[in-house]
Amino acid sequence: MKCQILRVLPTRSSFCSSVNSTQLARSCNGTIPFSGGTSLESTLAAMNEEIFIDFQKMNKTIAVHEQDMDVVVQPGISYDALNEQLADQKLFFPPDPGPGAQIGGMIAQGCSGTNAYRYGTMKDWVLGLTVVLADGTIIKTRGRPRKSSAGYDLTRLFVGSEGTLGIVTEASLKLTDKPENVRVAVGAFPDIHSAIRTAVGIVRSGHPLAAMELLDDMAMKAVNSSGYSDIEWPEKTTLFFKFAGSPAHVAEQVEEVERLAKEQQCVQFTFSNSADEADSLWEARKTALWNMIALKNDPSDNFISADICVPISRLGDMIAATKDSFERSGFIGSCLGHVGNGNFHAGVFFPAKDWEKAKGLMREAQKLGVSMDGTVTGEHGIGLVNRDALIWEVGDGTVATMRQIKMALDPLCLLNPGKVFKLWEGQE
Amino acid sequence: MKCQILRVLPTRSSFCSSVNSTQLARSCNGTIPFSGGTSLESTLAAMNEEIFIDFQKMNKTIAVHEQDMDVVVQPGISYDALNEQLADQKLFFPPDPGPGAQIGGMIAQGCSGTNAYRYGTMKDWVLGLTVVLADGTIIKTRGRPRKSSAGYDLTRLFVGSEGTLGIVTEASLKLTDKPENVRVAVGAFPDIHSAIRTAVGIVRSGHPLAAMELLDDMAMKAVNSSGYSDIEWPEKTTLFFKFAGSPAHVAEQVEEVERLAKEQQCVQFTFSNSADEADSLWEARKTALWNMIALKNDPSDNFISADICVPISRLGDMIAATKDSFERSGFIGSCLGHVGNGNFHAGVFFPAKDWEKAKGLMREAQKLGVSMDGTVTGEHGIGLVNRDALIWEVGDGTVATMRQIKMALDPLCLLNPGKVFKLWEGQE
Structure with a gap:
């Protein structure tokens, strides 16, 4: 452990002088919570001998409330393991980032995935959190109500804060009904603009498709080159549509999607007639990133x-x-x-x-x-x-406001220091 | 203007000593943003000669992005005026609190209403905010992407903060497609438990009803006594169901809801065959609070x-x-x-x-x-x-964490002081 005196970067203005003028004495290194380890963007990089807290053994499902459609879990469970446990009760937890991701990291990242079009992102599926703060205080942001206006939305402040504000030790997650009768359709388009016009038309139609994904011509070439797919795909901009619901409702949506696609000169529209065919068609989307290596x-x-x-x-x-x-x-x-x-x-x-x-x-x-x-x-x-890039996007004042919240909750910068924004001059 | 020296209440622990030990010098009174003025729970009460900022004239719609299904507005527009403006483009902004509520206050309260079952609450419909902070800094939390993992979710921190963290001057709001073919059904039940079992069954079925509302026997008695309704209602626990979507999809949902209701000994199930009938059936729910006066x-x-x-x-x-x-x-x-x-x-x-x-x-x-x-x-x-009640619900540590965020962003307690939690000893 070393002790460093560091000059904290400005927060907002001289108005908040108590923070601005502070020189930060760090008496120990930082701490990085670790669950699935699948995050990108160096969120888990240890830059200054930080200590990892590994949640591998905190992977339990504490309670499934079937009627309430929610579940209480520890941070080390993966979303696919959770969905396997829930399948018998026809319950479903939608956020689906990269394979291997675990709930703790998914909360830290505010992640999403292919299901976000219909179901929203991680922020929409966390009801409440138990969090250990930088000084060791344990707080619970709320219980399990489906909605609440009780005070500041700390739950959603922690979701997406990349482990910089607190360490999540328990989460109550919303669930929904497991999608049934899943079908897939794939449409190839002459160019990117016709594909996007189709997508805009579908979004505007209000049909609640389960997912809508795009692969460009190069990605489709990769699918063909990889040899993983039995199908020879047109090497054109391609939209993958996923439908779920009652057979009548799915049929209605497929008809509308095909009509909108054909209006935009869709050159090939393939529809799965069974769940197996749907899996096989969706495979090309699922393996797209790995297939790319073939290029x-x-x-x-x-x-x-x-x-x-x-x-x-x-x-x-x-x-x-x-x-x-x-x-x-x-x-x-x-x-x-x-x-x-x-x-x-x-x-x-x-x-x-x-x-x-x-x-x-x-x-x-x-x-x-x-x-x-x-x-x-x-x-x-x-x-x-x-x-x-965060600074270009939201501006200095907004980042300074985020820094101010960080300094209020973690004044010694113990939690995943330096992630999201720099905290002190010269920080790597 | 008076100057007072006040002792700030504890935030979390001695760890955050910079805030704990502060004595707060207030050189001016607080400021309360005011839009529709329909909030409850004394959110707008001026306890200490606060100054109101009235948004009556900031009621413009700045941009409607039809393809993106979003809108940029000022805080003084009401949600019903906004929906009137959007109707021609078949766009819809779902949150529906009490009549007269305006967007600024709806953001401050993190409100919802009868549409929240299908569409979620205000937190789910705000894309980004322009906010004036306590020191006059103007920040924009983000642009108009449908989702983002860029830094802390300041948008959702401001939503529901009751005007205590910043003053919203512009908001980008998500929209959806205007519901079509709206139908209503009403079911009367022998007791509260059979009504709730029906509601649980419907939630579990995954059917995306537009709304599901309950009036107890006393509320139904009030509807009958008020003389506003042409229908003589059974004075029993009653569920009001709203459906929207394609005729086939609505028919499918109504059939399932009727089946579930009858399983729970629903004594009367009335369905609207037209939009006018739907309005007339829903009227009893809509006017329930006013009808109560008849009791x-x-x-x-x-x-x-x-x-x-x-x-x-x-x-x-x-x-x-x-x-x-x-x-x-x-x-x-x-x-x-x-x-x-x-x-x-x-x-x-x-x-x-x-x-x-x-x-x-x-x-x-x-x-x-x-x-x-x-x-x-x-x-x-x-x-x-x-x-x-907030303290009973989430505990001292969680409220102290909220107070810490307040003190970081508004150290002189200028913004709607004393709302959500007390800030200093002896505060009213």
Whole structure:
């Protein structure tokens, strides 16, 4: 343990002088809570000999309330294990980030996934939290009511705070009914704009599709090249639609989606007639990221990606501009994502020597997203990597306000220090 | 303007000594933002010569983004005026608290209403906010992406903070498609428990009803006595169901709801065959609070109510116990509310001299709600009236954490001082 005297960065203005003038004495290193370890953006990077708290053994389901459709869990359970436990009771926990993610990390990241179009993100599925604060105080943000106006929404302040405000030791999660009669349709489009116009039409129609995902031409080429799929796909911008509900309601939605797709010159519309066929069609979306590896020029190439989310009317222009910039760069890259809510992932493969150039491409895409009233991260978070981008997006004053909350709850900067924003001058 | 030296109440522990030891010098009185003025729980009470900021003239719609299904507004527009403006574009803003409420106050209160069962509460419909902080800094919490993981969720921290953390001057709001083909059904039940079992069955079925509301026997008696309704209603616990969607989907839901209701000995199930009939059936729910006045023993009687929300499996016991306590008290009272998410309003009429007794009844009901893992306020907020109840519900440590955030963002306690929790010793 070392003791350092550090000058805290400005919070908002001289108005809040008690914090501004503080010099921070750190008598011990920071602490990083760790569950599934699947986060991106260096959220879990230990920069200064931080201590990890591993939640591997705190993986219990404490209570399932079937009638209330909620569950109380520890942070070390994964969402897929939880859904397996809930399946017999026909209950379902929707947030579905990358495989292996656990509830603690999902809360820290405010994550989402393919189900977010219909069901929203992690923020919408946490009822209440038990949190250990930086000074060891244990608080419970609330019980299990479906809604509450009782005081500040600390629950949603902790969700997405990347372990910087407190350590979650228990969570009450909302559940819903397990989707039944799941069907999938896939449509290939002549270009990105016709695909996005279809997506906008579907969103406006109000049909509650279970998911709507986009893979661009390069991603579809990767699916074909990987050899994992039995189907030979058109190498065009492709939308994957997931439906769930009563057979009549699904039929109604499929008819409407096919009509909207064909209005936009959809060149191939394939519909699954059974649950097995649905799984097989969805497989291409599910394995897209891994399939991308088939496109690598050189096995030693690195990969970098961005996670932009813009208002859906701008998504066509956004993806088209990003793809243009990839083409100009000479790197192989693609765009895919959760088109129903305007979120997409843009990534390129690049040789190690071109790190700055590749990073510049991502920064350029993020800045374009912000200029379209979007966000630099729809679901991956800020971590270390996107700290500058957070400032471009929301401005100095907003980041300073976040820092002020951090300094109020964790004045010695013990919890995942330096993530989301810098705390002191010279912090890495 | 007067200057007072005040001793700030503890925040969390001696760990946060910078705030704990502060003596607060208030050089001016506080400020209370004011829009529709319909809030309950004394959120807008001026206790110490506070200055009101009236948003009456900041009532503009700045931009409607039809494809993105969002709108940018000023705080002084009412939700019904907004929905009138949006109707031609078949867009809809769901939160529906009491008539006259305006967006600024709806944000401050984190309100909801009858639409919350299907659509969620105000927290789910605010994309981003422009906020003036206590020191005059203007921040924007984010743009208009449908989702974001960029830093702390300041948007949802301000929503429900009752004007104590900042003053909202602009809001981007999410919209959805205007519900079409709205139909209503009404079922009368032998007792509260059979009605709640029906509600639980419907929630578990996963059918996305537009609303599900409960009026107890006393509330139905009030509807009959008021003379406003053409229908002679059974004076029994009654559920009001609202459906919206395609005709086939509505028909499917009505059939399932009728089946579930009849399983629970529903004695009368009435369904509207047209939009006009639907309006006429729903009228009884809409005017329930005003109709209640017909039950008053004495025109000078006062009214007090509570706004409890519990996990739905406990709602039958909760309402039954509350009704028993009303009967024992000798006051006339009833329970009604948003049963789909476990939220109900319990209220009694009482002579002025019995204020303490009537207040005690409400406190007893709130404490029972908390013991059932519920909340003392599902949608009305804390204000001045429920400050003690907030402490019973979430505990000292959680309230101290809220106070710490308040002190970080508004160290001179200029913004709606004393609401949600007390700030200094002796504060009224």
